[in-house]
Amino acid sequence: MSLDSLLTAATSTDLKFIFVGGKGGVGKTTSSSAIATLLAKYCNKRVLLVSTDPAHSLSDAFRCDFTNDPKCPGVENLHVMEVDPSDTMEAELKKWMELAKDMHYQDSDNGDDANDEMVTKIKQFQEWLSGVPGIDEATALSSAIQHIESDNYDMIVFDTAPTGHTLKLLGMPEILEAGIEKLQSWQSTLWSYWDVIKGMGSSASVKRMNAKETVGNMLEQYKRRIQKVALMLQDQHRTRFIVVCIAEYLSVSETQRLLRELKKNNVRASHIVVNQLVVDNALTKEELAELEGLAEVGNLHLSQQLLNKTVHACRLTTARKSIQEKYLGQLKSFPETQDILEGICELPLLAEEVTGNDALLRFAGYMVRNPPTPDSLGKSLSAGPKSLYDDQLESLSGGAATEDSSTWTPSKGDEVKIIDLIKSAQYNGIDGVVISPLDPETKRCGIRIIYEGKTKTLALQQKNLVFLHQAKKAKKAKALTKGDVFTPTMAEQQPVVNKAKALLDDPEIKAMIEGSPKFKDAVEDVLNNPMNVMKYLSDPEMSPLISKAMSKLKF
Numbered sequence: 001m002s003l004d005s006l007l008t009a010a011t012s013t014d015l016k017f018i019f020v021g022g023k024g025g026v027g028k029t030t031s032s033s034a035i036a037t038l039l040a041k042y043c044n045k046r047v048l049l050v051s052t053d054p055a056h057s058l059s060d061a062f063r064c065d066f067t068n069d070p071k072c073p074g075v076e077n078l079h080v081m082e083v084d085p086s087d088t089m090e091a092e093l094k095k096w097m098e099l100a101k102d103m104h105y106q107d108s109d110n111g112d113d114a115n116d117e118m119v120t121k122i123k124q125f126q127e128w129l130s131g132v133p134g135i136d137e138a139t140a141l142s143s144a145i146q147h148i149e150s151d152n153y154d155m156i157v158f159d160t161a162p163t164g165h166t167l168k169l170l171g172m173p174e175i176l177e178a179g180i181e182k183l184q185s186w187q188s189t190l191w192s193y194w195d196v197i198k199g200m201g202s203s204a205s206v207k208r209m210n211a212k213e214t215v216g217n218m219l220e221q222y223k224r225r226i227q228k229v230a231l232m233l234q235d236q237h238r239t240r241f242i243v244v245c246i247a248e249y250l251s252v253s254e255t256q257r258l259l260r261e262l263k264k265n266n267v268r269a270s271h272i273v274v275n276q277l278v279v280d281n282a283l284t285k286e287e288l289a290e291l292e293g294l295a296e297v298g299n300l301h302l303s304q305q306l307l308n309k310t311v312h313a314c315r316l317t318t319a320r321k322s323i324q325e326k327y328l329g330q331l332k333s334f335p336e337t338q339d340i341l342e343g344i345c346e347l348p349l350l351a352e353e354v355t356g357n358d359a360l361l362r363f364a365g366y367m368v369r370n371p372p373t374p375d376s377l378g379k380s381l382s383a384g385p386k387s388l389y390d391d392q393l394e395s396l397s398g399g400a401a402t403e404d405s406s407t408w409t410p411s412k413g414d415e416v417k418i419i420d421l422i423k424s425a426q427y428n429g430i431d432g433v434v435i436s437p438l439d440p441e442t443k444r445c446g447i448r449i450i451y452e453g454k455t456k457t458l459a460l461q462q463k464n465l466v467f468l469h470q471a472k473k474a475k476k477a478k479a480l481t482k483g484d485v486f487t488p489t490m491a492e493q494q495p496v497v498n499k500a501k502a503l504l505d506d507p508e509i510k511a512m513i514e515g516s517p518k519f520k521d522a523v524e525d526v527l528n529n530p531m532n533v534m535k536y537l538s539d540p541e542m543s544p545l546i547s548k549a550m551s552k553l554k555f
Contacts, residue, residue: 001344003367010043022244023254024162027275029057030354031244032159034364040077042371045154049080052140053161056082063356083140092139095453142225150429163258170265231389233267240270247324252331259336271343278349282321283314387417408467410434410445415469512545519545
């Protein structure tokens with residue numbers, strides 16, 4: 001039993017992502033490093049090995065210093081990077097803060113107070129976002145997907161954090177997606193009420209509309225990125241999960257739980273690596289008894305001290321052999337392992353430290369029996385930058401692109417992805433929005449993107465764009481342009497006003513508010529500052545009122 005089938009899949013299928021996980025201290029980092037080395041050496045693939053464990057060990061494994069920028073450790077076709085999920089998350093949160101500052105959400109009447117108000121709202125979203133279990137690692141994985149989409153690498157191997165982090169990660173996309181969808185829905189509704197209450201005939205209304213659009217776009221982009229992580233984890237063709245363990249009770253029990261959770265979450269576990277085995281090399285009980293007999297009567301050619309040490313060492317390995325055989329047998333009998341018995345890779349306990357390129361390559365040699373030969377591999381061809389999962393995201397959103405990139409003509413509002421830039425490759429893989437149509441002379445169109453937390457406008461040729469989504473049609477509203485003031489007619493305002501009054505007069509809502517001072521304060525707070533609803537999302541005491549109110553706010 002070996003990892004031969006993994007190498008076969010890497011050379012003959014669209015395998016892109018390999019996760020290596022398990023209990024802490026069982027050799028995940030050593031195993032992931034060896035697996036990445038195998039793929040780079042035998043499969044003719046450009047491999048990126050990424051650590052998402054805050055307690056990084058890849059630098060120690062390769063005896064080479066790594067950072068969050070990919071670096072070759074001296075192995076052809078292999079690059080390594082150590083990503084601190086908390087740093088990645090901090091950078092993500094910083095984007096939202098930069099957005100708040102860039103909005104300049106103020107007017108001549110409000111001065112800096114309104115700007116401070118928007119910053120406060122963004123901070124509330126930051127707090128909610130950072131509190132979602134697994135969000136930091138998911139954000140790091142989202143960034144890693146872009147390495148595949150930009151065609152920098154063919155495969156990514158993830159050296160993950162211990163099992164607990166992995167289990168949080170599995171449940172995170174669904175939680176976050178539901179939360180963001182609520183925020184999108186509630187933000188739209190509450191902002192509408194705010195505009196009516198505060199009045200929309202002021203010069204600040206344009207800024208409010210622009211802020212609303214920008215925040216909405218960022219929420220949508222962030223949701224798509226997290227949805228891609230969920231799709232990647234559950235991708236039965238492109239993704240494999242390899243569980244690493246040792247043949248001891250704690251590790252084997254945790255492995256069973258992890259396999260159960262992976263199956264529950266539709267993540268494909270394909271192999272199990274069992275490290276540090278002495279099963280094949282240790283004496284049997286009968287052989288140990290014979291050695292003990294020889295030591296008891298002594299030997300004229302060996303010192304008694306040497307005999308005693310030999311017996312002690314053999315007793316230790318034989319005892320370990322008995323323990324490991326027991327738990328290895330249990331592992332193979334689990335219902336969760338029956339479909340992958342041929343993927344259980346048993347590795348010996350070695351007399352050497354497995355650090356450095358040469359030692360890792362020797363260790364990797366124990367993982368395979370018949371690795372691919374150079375003659376059996378075709379030339380690795382780059383397919384160029386491509387987007388992953390966009391078609392599935394279209395299905396999830398209930399829509400589909402009505403045009404393909406070959407017949408598409410850029411229109412204002414269309415969503416696109418940037419590809420094939422050479423001198424400005426840092427923008428490849430980033431989603432953007434068309435803000436001006438194709439110029440007949442320059443053959444370029446304006447694309448607005450968010451890069452490193454700041455809004456940028458690029459003038460790009462159509463060949464550097466992949467069409468994603470058609471421009472959404474406006475709902476009986478004229479798009480605001482610079483200098484316009486959006487002033488709805490009385491007829492347009494009246495339905496909103498009526499709903500606001502109806503909500504406050506609704507018997508159920510009124511009874512709930514009158515029965516709780518906390519509800520009353522919260523309602524006033526949210527009506528004055530709609531985005532403040534985010535700080536009540538995780539408050540179980542507020543949930544009944546918010547859910548009831550939002551179910552009634554339908555336009």
